[in-house]
Each structure stands twice: as C-alpha cells, then as structure tokens.
Amino acid sequence: MKIPDLSTIEEAAERIKGQVHRTPIFTSKSINELVKAEIYLKSENFQKAGAFKFRGAINNVLSLTRDELKHGVCTHSSGNHAQALALAAQIVGIKAYIIMPENSSKVKINAVKYYGGIITFCKPNLASREETLKKIQQETNACEIHPYNNYRTIAGQATSAKELLEDINDLDYIMVPVGGGGLLSGTALATYYLSPKTKVIAAEPEKANDAYLSFYSGKFVPSVNPQTIADGLLTSLGSLTYPIIRKYVHQIITVREESIINAMKLVWERMKIIIEPSSAVPVAALLESASCHNPKLEITGKRIGIIISGGNVDLTKLPWLNS
Amino acid sequence: MKIPDLSTIEEAAERIKGQVHRTPIFTSKSINELVKAEIYLKSENFQKAGAFKFRGAINNVLSLTRDELKHGVCTHSSGNHAQALALAAQIVGIKAYIIMPENSSKVKINAVKYYGGIITFCKPNLASREETLKKIQQETNACEIHPYNNYRTIAGQATSAKELLEDINDLDYIMVPVGGGGLLSGTALATYYLSPKTKVIAAEPEKANDAYLSFYSGKFVPSVNPQTIADGLLTSLGSLTYPIIRKYVHQIITVREESIINAMKLVWERMKIIIEPSSAVPVAALLESASCHNPKLEITGKRIGIIISGGNVDLTKLPWLNS
Numbered sequence: 006m007k008i009p010d011l012s013t014i015e016e017a018a019e020r021i022k023g024q025v026h027r028t029p030i031f032t033s034k035s036i037n038e039l040v041k042a043e044i045y046l047k048s049e050n051f052q053k054a055g056a057f058k059f060r061g062a063i064n065n066v067l068s069l070t071r072d073e074l075k076h077g078v079c080t081h082s083s084g085n086h087a088q089a090l091a092l093a094a095q096i097v098g099i100k101a102y103i104i105m106p107e108n109s110s111k112v113k114i115n116a117v118k119y120y121g122g123i124i125t126f127c128k129p130n131l132a133s134r135e136e137t138l139k140k141i142q143q144e145t146n147a148c149e150i151h152p153y154n155n156y157r158t159i160a161g162q163a164t165s166a167k168e169l170l171e172d173i174n175d176l177d178y179i180m181v182p183v184g185g186g187g188l189l190s191g192t193a194l195a196t197y198y199l200s201p202k203t204k205v206i207a208a209e210p211e212k213a214n215d216a217y218l219s220f221y222s223g224k225f226v227p228s229v230n231p232q233t234i235a236d237g238l239l240t241s242l243g244s245l246t247y248p249i250i251r252k253y254v255h256q257i258i259t260v261r262e263e264s265i266i267n268a269m270k271l272v273w274e275r276m277k278i279i280i281e282p283s284s285a286v287p288v289a290a291l292l293e294s295a296s297c298h299n300p301k302l303e304i305t306g307k308r309i310g311i312i313i314s315g316g317n318v319d320l321t322k323l324p325w326l327n328s
Numbered sequence: 329m330k331i332p333d334l335s336t337i338e339e340a341a342e343r344i345k346g347q348v349h350r351t352p353i354f355t356s357k358s359i360n361e362l363v364k365a366e367i368y369l370k371s372e373n374f375q376k377a378g379a380f381k382f383r384g385a386i387n388n389v390l391s392l393t394r395d396e397l398k399h400g401v402c403t404h405s406s407g408n409h410a411q412a413l414a415l416a417a418q419i420v421g422i423k424a425y426i427i428m429p430e431n432s433s434k435v436k437i438n439a440v441k442y443y444g445g446i447i448t449f450c451k452p453n454l455a456s457r458e459e460t461l462k463k464i465q466q467e468t469n470a471c472e473i474h475p476y477n478n479y480r481t482i483a484g485q486a487t488s489a490k491e492l493l494e495d496i497n498d499l500d501y502i503m504v505p506v507g508g509g510g511l512l513s514g515t516a517l518a519t520y521y522l523s524p525k526t527k528v529i530a531a532e533p534e535k536a537n538d539a540y541l542s543f544y545s546g547k548f549v550p551s552v553n554p555q556t557i558a559d560g561l562l563t564s565l566g567s568l569t570y571p572i573i574r575k576y577v578h579q580i581i582t583v584r585e586e587s588i589i590n591a592m593k594l595v596w597e598r599m600k601i602i603i604e605p606s607s608a609v610p611v612a613a614l615l616e617s618a619s620c621h622n623p624k625l626e627i628t629g630k631r632i633g634i635i636i637s638g639g640n641v642d643l644t645k646l647p648w649l650n651s
Binding site: 029035050051055273274277278279280316321325326 | 352374442596597602644
C-alpha cells in the first residue's frame with residue numbers, strides 16, 4: 006500500500022458513510038473573544054465510541070476480504086482504539102480480540118466489553134503487549150489493525166478533516182493533537198489535497214514532546230516515559246506517520262500541562278461539551294499564543310479549525326481537582 | 329395580560345428568532361437501550377448564557393416599550409435567570425440591575441459581570457432579596473422581569489418545546505424539571521396547542537417536592553427549606569404558573585437524589601454533554617422507571633422528549649465526588 010492519495014481518502018469517506026457520525030462543529034463567542042480568533046471545534050467526542058478512532062477502525066474492518074473477516078481482528082490498546090475496534094467489529098459481526106494491560110482502568114475495560122470485545126490481559130509494558138498480541142494472532146489468525154501505523158487507519162482519520170473543510174471555508178489553520186500521528190497525518194493529507202492554503206499545526210504536551218523533537222531534528226525520536234495528563238498522546242510516531250508528518254505538517258507547538266488543564270476546563274465551562282485532556286492540547290496552544298507577546302503561532306483574526314479528538318474521560322479524576 | 333395562547337407563543341418565537349440559538353437535539357443509542365425507550369434531549373445547555381432562561385429574558389426585553397427601555401430591567405436571582413437577563417439587556421443595549429445574595433458563588437457573580445449586569449448584593453433570604461429589589465426599582469425605575477411568574481417569560485420558555493415538537497414527531501411524552509414552573513407551564517401550553525396527544529410530565533426532586541404536593545392536593549404548597557443538589561429547582565410555584573400546571577400538565581414524578589446524580593453522570597459519560605443537576609431530574613425519572621417493576625411512568629417503547637434546562641455547573645463541585 007502507498008500513502009493515501011485524494012481518491013483513497015474519498016473512497017474511505019464513501020465506505021464509512023452511514024457508519025460514522027458526521028460530527029457537529031461547535032463555536033463559542035466567548036472563547037473567540039478570549040483568543041481573538043474564529044475557532045471551529047470539529048467534535049469527534051460525539052463520534053461513535055467517543056473518539057475519532059472509530060473512523061480508522063471501521064475503515065479497516067470494512068476493507069477486509071471475505072477470508073480475513075472470518076478470523077476477526079486484533080489489536081493492543083488501552084485507550085480509544087480498543088473501544089473503536091471492538092465496536093467496528095461488532096457492527097460487521099466479527100470478533101475483536103483486544104489486548105489490554107492488566108492495570109487498565111475499569112471504565113475502559115467495561116467499554117470494550119460493552120462493545121463485545123474479547124479481552125486478553127497482559128503486563129503493562131510494550132514488550133508484553135506485543136508478545137501477547139502475537140500469541141493471540143497465531144491462535145486466531147485475526148487481522149491486526151494498528152491504531153495509527155496503517156494507511157487504512159490514516160485514510161479513515163483523514164475523513165474528519167475532509168468534513169471540516171467541506172463545512173467551513175477558508176480556514177487559516179487546522180490544529181490537532183499528536184500522539185502516534187494517525188490523526189495528524191490523515192489531517193495533513195486531507196488538508197494538502199482539499200485546502201492547500203490551510204496550514205496544519207500539531208500541538209503536543211511539552212512533557213511528551215517526541216513528535217516535536219522528531220519533526221524539527223529530522224531524526225526519529227521515540228517517546229520515553231512521557232508524563233502528561235493527555236493520556237492519548239503517550240506513544241511514539243510510527244514509521245508510516247512520521248514521513249507524512251515531516252512532509253505535510255507546517256508546525257508543531259508544545260504546551261505546558263497547566264495550559265492543557267485550563268483549556269480543558271474552559272471548553273467544558275463555556276461550551277458545555279466534554280473533551281478529554283488530549284483534545285485540549287490544541288486549545289491550550291491557542292490560550293498560550295493569545296496570552297503571549299511573542300507567540301509561537303500568530304492567531305489574531307485567524308480562522309482556525311480544531312479537531313476535538315475525543316471525550317472519554319474518567320469523571321472521577323478531573324485534573325483541575327488535583328491542584 | 330392573559331395566559332399565552334398559541335399566537336402569543338408564535339409571536340414570541342418570531343420575536344426572539346435570530347437572538348436565541350435553535351438548540352440541538354441529541355440522542356444516545358446506549359441510553360435508549362438502557363431505558364428501552366427513544367429519548368430526545370433538547371439541549372438548552374447550548375442556549376446563550378447556558379440555559380433555557382435566556383428565551384424568557386430576551387422575550388421580555390424585546391417586548392419593552394421605548395419608555396420602559398430607557399430605565400433598564402431588574403430582577404433578583406442567584407442563578408441562570410440573572411445571567412440570562414444581563415445578557416438580554418446587553419444585547420439591546422440597556423441596563424440590567426441584578427440583586428444577588430451576598431453568598432452567591434464566584435462563578436455566578438463573574439458570569440453576570442461578564443454580561444455587563446450591575447450587581448447589588450443582599451442578605452441571602454427572600455425578604456432581603458425582595459426589599460433590595462424594591463429599593464433598586466424605586467431608584468432606577470427599572471422594569472422588573474420575573475424569572476417565572478410572568479406571562480412573557482412563560483411564552484419565551486414555551487418556544488423550546490415548540491422547536492422540539494417541530495423537529496421530532498409523535499412524541500409520547502415531553503418531560504421537564506419543575507422549580508418555579510416557568511419552563512413547565514410554557515412547555516405544557518406549547519404542547520397542548522401543538523401536539524395535544526403528547527403528555528407533559530414534570531420531574532421534581534423528592535426533597536423539593538412542593539410542586540408535586542401542590543399538583544396533587546389542589547392546594548398551593550410552598551417550598552420550605554428544600555435539600556437537593558438540583559439548585560435550579562428550589563423555588564415555589566408562582567401564582568401564574570401554578571394554575572397552568574394544574575390544568576395542562578399530566579403528571580409530576582418525584583425522584584431520589586441518588587438517581588439525579590446517577591442520571592447526570594450517565595449523560596456526561598455517554599453523551600459527552602454537560603448538564604446541570606436540575607436537568608438530570610427528568611432523566612433520573614426515566615432511570616427509576618426503567619429499573620422498577622411497577623414504575624410511576626410506563627416508558628417502554630415510548631418516544632420521549634426531554635428539555636435539558638441548562639449546563640451551568642461548578643466544575644470543582646461535582647456531586648459524584650462527594651460520596
């Protein structure tokens with residue numbers, strides 16, 4: 006397979022239409038006034054399974070051959086991809102084998118079970134996750150669906166930016182958070198094809214700045230022991246996402262933890278929508294830029310789309326209650 | 329003035345169009361499965377100033393005579409009506425004098441200030457509130473806009489049910505919370521005129537059950553020292569709202585505090601929208617009905633609209649974190 010071109014993304018959009026929600030776009034007069042820009046939040050927190058991840062998962066599942074379908078799908082994930090893949094598999098009536106670390110939160114385990122995922126627990130480290138996945142794959146012949154390092158996943162995630170660009174004209178920037186880079190690379194490709202004047206800006210926690218370092222050094226830097234509340238952004242870039250990001254993304258901005266918490270609370274308070282910490286990272290970049298005399302990004306008067314990646318939050322552990 | 333008839337409500341809708349948001353209606357497959365009914369949430373938490381109260385406030389302000397406009401408006405309120413009236417006044421460029429108890433939360437005081445309201449503090453009891461309001465009114469000649477006991481307020485609140493009935497056909501029930509009864513009486517009138525087969529059901533906290541007692545005894549019962557987390561539902565019915573409710577509402581159901589907390593958390597988790605405790609009260613009635621062999625309300629298979637009254641919550645004081 007090759008890097009998704011425009012027709013690949015259009016085919017993905019057509020394939021998953023009817024299965025994904027065309028998510029709403031929210032605006033807030035008071036946040037616009039605060040940051041002196043026009044902000045459009047493409048709200049994937051209202052996507053099925055609560056995050057954009059469902060787009061990539063269902064695009065994969067609907068692309069499987071009849072033979073592949075028989076054996077089901079598998080992945081290792083402690084987060085939104087696990088739920089997304091379980092639901093996608095449930096929709097087409099196949100099995101989803103999900104490898105989860107044994108210390109995963111009960112909320113996440115229950116969500117995967119709710120969507121009919123078959124869970125195998127492993128030790129909470131990458132080696133054990135990969136080993137357990139390999140074992141399950143050998144036993145079941147299930148098809149591995151990678152959460153980001155997979156062109157079908159990337160093409161699926163690209164459909165969110167496609168919808169945003171169809172709905173809102175003349176965006177100066179599209180901003181997304183970056184973890185493994187599936188959403189970012191999909192967004193960058195869709196934007197390059199559909200609205201080349203729009204710049205794609207990634208936002209990343211300062212304390213998990215591997216994509217930032219990789220992007221500006223030109224040398225892949227893995228994520229080592231990241232310490233951020235943005236729990237969807239802990240992973241390293243992938244071998245497929247990194248080159249796309251290097252080529253098609255305009256800028257990566259890092260933000261402080263405090264800004265992420267403030268941004269998350271601001272969106273909850275003013276917009277009445279629940280966004281997870283990872284989704285608050287691009288909003289944090291706006292808040293930091295708006296309160297700085299020499300900002301990393303010039304936002305005054307700009308039209309800015311943000312893809313709100315998800316809304317899966319443990320409501321008993323809100324970051325502003327810890328301080 | 330007389331009880332709003334259909335044309336009064338239609339005129340109100342026309343008057344406030346362009347100033348109010350036509351709020352979205354949300355559904356949730358998983359909550360539908362849980363309660364075995366089709367639920368439609370008309371989300372006034374996305375209304376300007378975060379609650380349905382803006383409808384009544386702006387309908388009043390836009391109905392003022394040129395002479396009345398000069399002197400501005402006034403009210404006493406510690407809650408959503410204060411913000412709504414301040415914003416409505418700001419929009420038409422007049423003054424809003426808001427009497428607030430001196431122990432009001434900082435969040436609420438700041439919100440009223442944000443919308444340009446002129447705050448006078450009073451002692452936290454009804455006598456002081458009314459006395460202070462009278463004094464301010466004498467000083468300023470401002471027009472008092474009552475939060476619920478006012479036919480223009482009621483006609484404004486009725487426009488939410490009107491929109492819901494236009495957007496969703498064949499509802500079996502419309503459910504709303506009841507405090508002073510402005511939303512309930514407006515909803516009951518709109519439904520009676522526009523969809524007489526739809527039953528209007530109010531939900532009220534068991535620990536603030538004055539509307540329930542008034543409704544079924546036929547004798548007005550005031551709210552005395554109510555103890556509920558649904559802080560929008562503490563007031564007594566009004567002399568204008570009570571007769572409308574007696575005549576046009578089909579049933580009032582009381583619910584336990586625990587159910588209100590569970591319902592609020594459920595909507596946050598599954599639907600990713602922030603609703604305040606008062607808004608969770610009708611959802612709590614559904615949860616109690618769904619888990620009971622002999623429910624107060626038969627909901628299985630029914631099509632049920634709920635007006636989500638607002639989303640103004642102190643995010644540092646979430647009720648499920650207290651237990």
